[in-house]
Amino acid sequence: MPHPNQTFTELESRWHTERWPHLAKRQLTYNDIEPALDALAANEQLAHTVIGSSYLGTPIRRLSLGQGPMVVLAWTQMHGNESTATAAVLDWLQLLLNEQPTDLPADWQELVTLHVIPMLNPDGAAAGTRETAQGIDMNRDALAQQTPEGRLLWQQVQTLKPSVAFNLHDQNPYYAAGEGGDPATIAFLAPAYHPDKHVDGARLRAKQLIAHMRQVLSHWLPNGIGRYDDTYSQRSFGDAIAGTGASTILIESGEHRDDPSRQVARRLNVMALQAGLAALLSGVYQDYSLADYYAIPDNVSDGFVDIRIRNLTIDDGEHPPYQVDVCLNRDPDHQQSYLLEFVGDSTGQQGLEEVSGTGLKWQQLPQLGAVANSLLAHVREQLSQR
Ligand SMILES: [Zn+2]
Numbered sequence: 001m002p003h004p005n006q007t008f009t010e011l012e013s014r015w016h017t018e019r020w021p022h023l024a025k026r027q028l029t030y031n032d033i034e035p036a037l038d039a040l041a042a043n044e045q046l047a048h049t050v051i052g053s054s055y056l057g058t059p060i061r062r063l064s065l066g067q068g069p070m071v072v073l074a075w076t077q078m079h080g081n082e083s084t085a086t087a088a089v090l091d092w093l094q095l096l097l098n099e100q101p102t103d104l105p106a107d108w109q110e111l112v113t114l115h116v117i118p119m120l121n122p123d124g125a126a127a128g129t130r131e132t133a134q135g136i137d138m139n140r141d142a143l144a145q146q147t148p149e150g151r152l153l154w155q156q157v158q159t160l161k162p163s164v165a166f167n168l169h170d171q172n173p174y175y176a177a178g179e180g181g182d183p184a185t186i187a188f189l190a191p192a193y194h195p196d197k198h199v200d201g202a203r204l205r206a207k208q209l210i211a212h213m214r215q216v217l218s219h220w221l222p223n224g225i226g227r228y229d230d231t232y233s234q235r236s237f238g239d240a241i242a243g244t245g246a247s248t249i250l251i252e253s254g255e256h257r258d259d260p261s262r263q264v265a266r267r268l269n270v271m272a273l274q275a276g277l278a279a280l281l282s283g284v285y286q287d288y289s290l291a292d293y294y295a296i297p298d299n300v301s302d303g304f305v306d307i308r309i310r311n312l313t314i315d316d317g318e319h320p321p322y323q324v325d326v327c328l329n330r331d332p333d334h335q336q337s338y339l340l341e342f343v344g345d346s347t348g349q350q351g352l353e354e355v356s357g358t359g360l361k362w363q364q365l366p367q368l369g370a371v372a373n374s375l376l377a378h379v380r381e382q383l384s385q386r
Contacts, residue, residue, distance in 0.1 A: 007103040007278075008216055008271055011095065015267055018098055019091040026261045028083035030058050030122040036090045037061055037118070043097055045109075051117070052152045055133040058122035060152055063093060065116075066109035072277065073162035073246075075117040075153060078138045078237065080124015080131070082170030084253035084262045088269035089116045089168070095270065103278040111281055115160055120149050140233075142240035150237070157241050163202075164209070164280060165246040166273065167191075167238040170262070173255035174329070175226060176303020179348055182224040183257065185265050186217060186272065187299040189228035189250040193243035197230055199290065206247040208285040209276050211292035213249075216275040217268050226299025228252060249276065252299070255352070305341050306330050308351025309379055311358045316365060326362075327351070328372050340372045355379060 020036045040063055041048035047064040054060060076085040093116060100106065119125055123133035131137050132147050141150040157165070175184040190206035192198075199207070214225050228250060233239050242248040251272060253265035279285040305327035315321035325346035331337040342349070343366045360382050362375055 007101075008219065008275065010102060011271065011274055012220075012267065014095055014099070015091060015270055018094055020087065020094065023087035023090065024261055024263055026083070027081060027125070027128055028077075028086050028119070029125045030119060033086060033090060033118060037063070040090065040093055040097070045097055046093070051156060052148060054121065054123045055148055056123045058126075060117065060120060060122065060149065062156070063116045063118070064113060065093065065096060066111070066113045068109065068111040068113050070112045070164075070280065071115070071160055071162045072112055072164045072166070072280070073115045073117075073156065073160055074166035074168060074273065075120050076168040077118070077125060078120040078149065078153070079169060080121045080127060080129050082130070082253075083119070083125060084170050084265050085168030085251065085269050086118045088266045088273070089118050091266070092116075092270045092273050095274070101274065101278070103274070105281060108281060112277070114277070115156070115162070117153070117156065120153060139237055140235045142237045143235045153237060154240075157244060157246070161244075162246045164206075164276070165241050165248045166276070167241070167248060167250045168269065169250065169252050171252040171254045171299075173306075173352065174302050174304045175252075175254050176300040176350065177224050177226040178297025179300055179303060180350070181226075181297055181300070181303070183255040183304055183352070184226035184252070184299050185221055185224040185254050185256040186268050187226035187228045187252040187254060188214065188296065189230060189238070189252075190293070191236070191238040191242045191248055191250055192230045192232040193239060195232045197232065202245050202247045203242065204290070205285065206242075206249050207290055207293035208288040209247065209279055210249060210296070211288035212279045212285045213272040213275045214296055215288075217272055220271070221268060224256065225296060227293070227296035228299045255304070257352070302349065304350050304352050306351070307338065307353045307355060307376065308346055308349065309355045309357040310346075311356065312379070313357070313359075313361045314366065315361050316363055321361070324366070326357070326366060326372070326375065328376060331371070338372045338376055340366055340368050340370050343368065355383070
C-alpha cells in the first residue's frame with residue numbers, strides 16, 4: 001500500500017514545475033494574473049465567465065471545471081493585499097488540467113463542479129489595501145452589501161448553491177500555531193453560522209475536511225498549522241455562507257521563516273485544496289472526529305513580533321535600572337522603520353528575530369508606539385562590538 005502522502009509528494013513535485021512562474025510575488029494585482037486567467041480560459045475543459053466588475057471597473061472572473069452535482073466554490077483576495085491563495089488556485093487549476101490527478105477518480109469531473117473566483121477585490125489589489133476602492137472591508141459587507149464585489153459573491157453563492165466553500169485569505173505574520181509554536185503558515189477555520197457555534201452536518205463535514213487537510217499538510221508543516229478563532233460574525237462572508245448550509249472552510253496563508261513572498265503557503269494551499277477535494281470524493285474525511293479538529297493548536301494572534309530583545313536594562317540615570325524585554329514590529333507604513341510594540345515580560349511571545357539584550361543598556365524610557373530605530377541600532381552596535 002502506498003504511503004498516504006505519496007500522491008501528495010507527487011503533486012508537490014508537479015507544483016514545482018507546473019505552477020505559474022510569474023506569480024511568485026507577495027502582492028499580486030489583476031495585471032499580474034490576467035495572462036494566467038487568459039491561458040486557463042482558453043482551455044476548452046474550463047468554462048470561463050466574467051461575473052461582473054469591481055467598483056472601478058476591473059473584471060471579476062470565474063473559472064469552472066467539471067459538470068458534477070457536488071458544487072465546490074472557492075474565492076480569493078476579497079482583501080486586496082492578501083494574494084497568496086490567488087496564485088494557489090491558479091496553480092491548482094493548472095495542475096488539475098495538465099494531468100488526471102492520481103488521487104481523484106477518473107470520472108471526477110462528472111462528480112464535481114468546481115468554481116474558482118480568483119481576486120474578488122482587484123481594486124484593493126491594485127492599491128495594495130485590504131479594503132475595496134470604496135474604503136470598505138468587503139468581509140464586513142455580507143449583510144449591508146454596499147460593495148459591488150460583495151454583492152457578486154453573495155449572488156454567486158445564491159445561484160451556485162455550493163456544498164463546499166473555500167474562503168481564502170492571508171493573515172499577518174505574527175500568528176503562532178499554538179503558544180510557543182512555529183509561525184502559523186496555514187490556519188484553518190470552519191466558521192460558525194450562529195453565535196452559539198452549533199455544529200450541524202455541514203459544519204461537521206467542514207471540520208472533518210480540515211482535520212484531513214491538516215493531516216496531509218503536517219507532512220511538510222508539523223508545527224505551523226493553526227486553528228482560527230470561531231467567534232461568530234454575522235456581517236462576515238464566511239459565517240454568512242456557512243449559514244446557507246455550505247461546508248465552509250477558511251484557509252489563512254501566513255508567515256514561514258525566510259519566505260517573504262509566501263511561496264510555502266502558496267504551495268501548501270494547493271496541497272490543502274487538492275486534499276480537500278480528494279477527501280470529499282473518497283469520503284475519507286468521515287474517518288475524522290471533532291476531536292481531530294480541536295487537536296489543531298490555536299492560531300495565536302501576537303504569538304510573534306518582528307524582533308524581540310530579551311533582558312535589556314533601562315537606565316535613565318535618575319531612577320534605579322530595571323530589565324525588560326522589548327518587542328518591535330515593522331511600521332506597516334514605513335517598512336524600514338520599527339515601532340515599539342511591547343515593553344516588559346514577553347513570556348509567551350517569540351521574535352521572528354531574537355536578540356539577547358543581556359548586559360546592554362538603553363538610557364531613555366521606552367514608550368509604546370514610538371519609533372525604535374535608534375534603540376535597535378544602539379543594541380546592534382553594542383552587540384557587534386562584543
Ligand atoms: Zn482576509
